[in-house]
Amino acid sequence: MTGAADVAEVADLTSRMVAIDSVNPDLVPGAAGESEMAAFVSDRLRDAGLEVMVLEPVPGRPSVVGIARGRGGGRSLMLNAHLDTVGVAGMTDPHTPVVDGDRLYGRGAYDPKGSLAACMLAAARCRADDLRGDVIVAAVADEEYASLGTRTVLEHVRADYAIVAEQTGLGQVCVAHKGFAWMKVTTRGRAAHGSRADLGVDAIAHMGHVLTELGDLGERLSDRRHPLLGPATVHASLIAGGQELSSYPAGCTLELERRTLPGESRARVEDELRQLVDRCRLRLPDFEATVETSLWRTPFESSAESPIVAAVRRAAEARTGTRPEPFGKAGWMDSALLADAGTPAVVFGPGGDGAHALVEWVDLRDVAACADIYHEVARAICR
Template sequence: MSISIDPVDLACRLIACPSVTPATGAVFDVLEEALAGIGFAVHRFIAGDAPDGPVENLFAIRGSGAPHFAYAGHLDVVPPGAGWAGDPFTPQIRGDLLYGRGAVDMKGSIAAFVAAAARHADHPGTISLIITGDEEGPAVHGTVVLIEHMQAAGQIPDLCLVGEPTSVNRLGDMIKIGRRGSVNMWITVAGTQGHVAYPHLADNPIPALVRILSRIEAITLDEGTDWFQASNIEITDVEVGNPATNVIPAAAKARLSIRFNDLHSGEALAARIRAICEEESPRAALEAKISGEAFFTPPGAFSDMISAAITKHTGITPELSTTGGTSDARFLSKLCPVVEFGLLNATMHKLDEAVAVQDIAVLTDIFADIIEAALKRSKSILV
């Protein structure tokens, strides 16, 4: 038996709930009602405090045993900003497009998956949804906490599809089988403030910082791999903050951002930059924050399953890619193989974010085929 859910209607109801990150409340009520109506047990909980919380998370599950196929996504959205043609949280269909903040990233995708799951009310194995309100923000009280919840309950999926908007020019033209890692670093070189006419009584931190940045700028981390583009280091800020012309400053600072492929780890990169800092100045300090490690799901049965469903409904063969920024797949990849696939990303985070109504319908058909294929496979041949 199957139950019909209109994915466009559900997308509209989700969009109508303002859910700027960190999201809680009404938008989760809408999703819970839809999932409970098609037989899912829904677990909601709040995690974290200000300034990065509170964050609401939802884990929904239906069925039991293997195989366990999960879908992951987020209900939080970035701030809409000013200049929209209409209210960003009042969904509007104009022509062939559905407008509203989150239409693409990623309430439209979540609605499509729920509608697809509704078509498979009776199925072998397990379907689950891993939904956070903290993907667009610091991401410290969202998917990481959901993973802990799942591990404590013994509900670890065999495969996970992340519904991020991966398509570029046409629905289904690209899926992500990996992402580069990300680490941000803050360098501070301490000095001793003094008068420029008496340099022997001061210690200028700027020359040391310049030497450090010159060595960093000369680094070539790698030339890329078969599946990943080359890693890159970008100097994103230099700060001295010295308004006086006759004062040697007390400190000089810089910030770096490194996007790296699976030849590296965040810790190893931080150690390499820290060594350069220490060699150039004993008064230099480095703080590093790893946003996520690189991950890679080698092409195989899982990506083939998704590609086959896309080709069936669109007539195109998707490109397998690792390009773009990071996503919560960086956390989920520690549990099981992960592939990302979703709507066109052209308008995500932009004014007048919009999705083609027809794309939501087609995505629902694709997700329905992926669910069916995933749950027919035995655990031993899932990847």
């Protein structure tokens, strides 16, 4: 392992970014967004000698791409981390970074500004390595909501391999995560005065049958398991219907979330829900319903033997003395978008705690280790 990242440098860089409010405005209307963070990151990457471009498909939602350009003929590596954070309601001084021993506290310290600092420091060190391949930092907007940033970056830049710098605690390397579908079922009844059962059709009562079928589907999904991720799941998230107490409800809408496993296609998941509704239609007179998908995100899986996974595990073992074990995370990440674009990816980052919580911190020694590990992986992949 060449060199070693300085913990004081890591603390300073991460602190400067924690001090910048980059709450995602799609999560918190009117929030700051990524502009100030993007300006800070782009300036630091330019100062380090990287080629920088700022991509802003939506005003106020920029992403930054910094490239430590190789001399040519080598494989490229993308280090992907996001600029945005979740909200800060209930936190005390969320953008005042506090260092206590090896811990840095503040919103975004763990998710993922420490990881982003490690990516930036690693790429800067690659400038002196005379590598053949490019090392690319993708500091992306909107990961916490709709992944606008990574989707935009992939329209302009591709890499042979990628590390998504989310939190794994150094001792593990994430090679799989679930996908999800946000879906909607709308039942249609017939409005009528509450005294006229002969005229009304109750859309809410009909939705009750859908909910019963949904519970049965959940039971069946519990038998559909992945060795690292456990079972596929489905749950009812939001429901609304009716217009007033004295009327039969003309409509009811159920929004649900289906968490998917590698190998489950969008077509399969949508057909599953349509069949569920069809069973209700066969049983109930006057049953009418529609089904739609509002958002689909594919699951992710990478072979534990792939070159990028192997390179991360070797570099981590050389730096820490322990080879990280492959594992799966339930939550969705931008790694799926990279894999869908043909870029083999792995998820690896520092330890800490409090992602999306009221108290959030990152382990600064882990961030320094990640900077060294990312650097060593780049040297192995891009040589």
